[in-house]
Amino acid sequence: MARNQSSLLLISLLLLLSSSSVSLATPVTAIAGFTNARHSKQACTDEAPAIAMFAGVNSKLYGNGDICWIKFSITCIGGVAGQSSPCRTSDPVDVTVTDSCSPESDNKPCPTFVLSEKAFALIANPQAGFATISYDR
Template identity: 40%
Template structure:
């Protein structure tokens, strides 16, 4: 294997590792069914592993169909101090969350429940596309 090939493989590996290392920190809440209609797909149902994005991420429907890996990193209130399950999930963007701040996403209730205790209501997260 030549030097150029080895260099390209090394660059590809570093690129993959860099994207994992740069997860975005934020917060997540959840919304409850019915999940249709959605801003992206109208009455076309896209299941329960879905997310509504803040306006910055949503980008005027530019994010429709994008998938995000989300992991709970901790609670935001003393009522449920350790809400995280230790799991991560992959959700698909289907909607706009008009009330979400720039660092916030709104998961379906089922998706939220897979990574955290729903009693927490709001959690700290890391996510990436």
């Protein structure tokens, strides 16, 4: 009987620790926009991406290109700069990095992620233009 209680106590403690470690994880938040430039050359390839769920990232995240072809899970969590939430769902979408966003080319700052129009439309209303997201690999 004492052995069963010890086992039960150990299992309960392990479950408590595993659930608390998950809840202590802080999601990475960022801003995402979108592009409909599906047929243009991308930084990670000389061709347009063959996938519909792609993303460009800002130069800080892009670095020297080691992030090319890495998949991220993106979740819409709210609006940007006081706008109402454009989120359509709290379900994440998976995107693959195929490009970088260069502020020099557009003369405006890049959001952390520039999602394909299809990926953005799955999580947020495109009319908003931008959304606050959380992301992880």
